[in-house]
Amino acid sequence: MANVLRHLPELEGMELGYIQGLMKGMDEDQASLFAQVYRARRKDAQMILILTLLGFFGFAGLHRFILGQVGLGILYILTLGLCFIGTIVDLVNYKSLAYEYNIKVAHETINMLNASYPGENDNPSTTTV
Amino acid sequence: MKLITNWVSRMPLELIFWIGSLLAIFLLDPHSSTHFSLCPLSQLGFDWCPGCGLGRAMSLLAKGEFQASWALHPLAGLAYVVIIARIVQLIKNLKTTHNYG
Numbered sequence: 455m456a457n458v459l460r461h462l463p464e465l466e467g468m469e470l471g472y473i474q475g476l477m478k479g480m481d482e483d484q485a486s487l488f489a490q491v492y493r494a495r496r497k498d499a500q501m502i503l504i505l506t507l508l509g510f511f512g513f514a515g516l517h518r519f520i521l522g523q524v525g526l527g528i529l530y531i532l533t534l535g536l537c538f539i540g541t542i543v544d545l546v547n548y549k550s551l552a553y554e555y556n557i558k559v560a561h562e563t564i565n566m567l568n569a570s571y572p573g574e575n576d577n578p579s580t581t582t583v
Numbered sequence: 584m585k586l587i588t589n590w591v592s593r594m595p596l597e598l599i600f601w602i603g604s605l606l607a608i609f610l611l612d613p614h615s616s617t618h619f620s621l622c623p624l625s626q627l628g629f630d631w632c633p634g635c636g637l638g639r640a641m642s643l644l645a646k647g648e649f650q651a652s653w654a655l656h657p658l659a660g661l662a663y664v665v666i667i668a669r670i671v672q673l674i675k676n677l678k679t680t681h682n683y684g
Contacts, residue, residue: 525665532658533634537622547596554676 456485499552509541598673
């Protein structure tokens with residue numbers, strides 16, 4: 455039973471609760487490996503907020519590209535963030551945009567780690583050079 | 584107060600926004616000469632913006648007037664595809680990501 459705050463102290467709110475749920479079954483080694491990989495891949499909500507704010511200076515939709523929603527990114531950048539309305543909506547819910555993306559990344563990370571270390575009792579630090 | 588903020592944070596705000604905007608576009612009359620606009624740029628008195636006419640173009644497209652729609656804004660089709668794909672994604676998320684663990 456790994457504690458999320460020991461491995462990923464920067465998490466907060468809904469994401470903290472969700473990742474704690476995912477980490478419940480891991481031992482300390484698995485948890486620290488998961489934390490390293492997840493930290494490298496997750497997007498900080500503050501970065502989404504800042505990229506959304508750039509929408510007011512003509513670079514709308516950068517946050518949508520970063521979150522992997524290329525279609526919406528193109529639509530935003532070609533219409534000035536749907537005439538600023540889309541940008542304003544995303545300013546209000548930037549946290550849930552980041553949350554949605556991070557949850558997806560967390561599941562991808564777990565799948566990836568399971569694929570590379572199929573044995574449950576294998577110690578990751580000793581199986582690789 | 585905490586109850587209210589909890590409830591608001593649970594609301595799928597983006598989903599409501601996209602579905603609401605599609606509904607508003609269907610209810611819009613694209614042929615009226617003076618149109619009411621929520622656009623902050625036009626409220627500030629600017630005449631031109633790259634998104635101008637997108638809503639009316641989408642409304643025309645929904646009514647089957649393809650040429651008029653293209654003349655107003657060529658991106659209406661792309662906007663439909665992208666927004667509907669996003670709505671589907673958000674509805675899927677409602678089922679998967681909101682139960683913890």
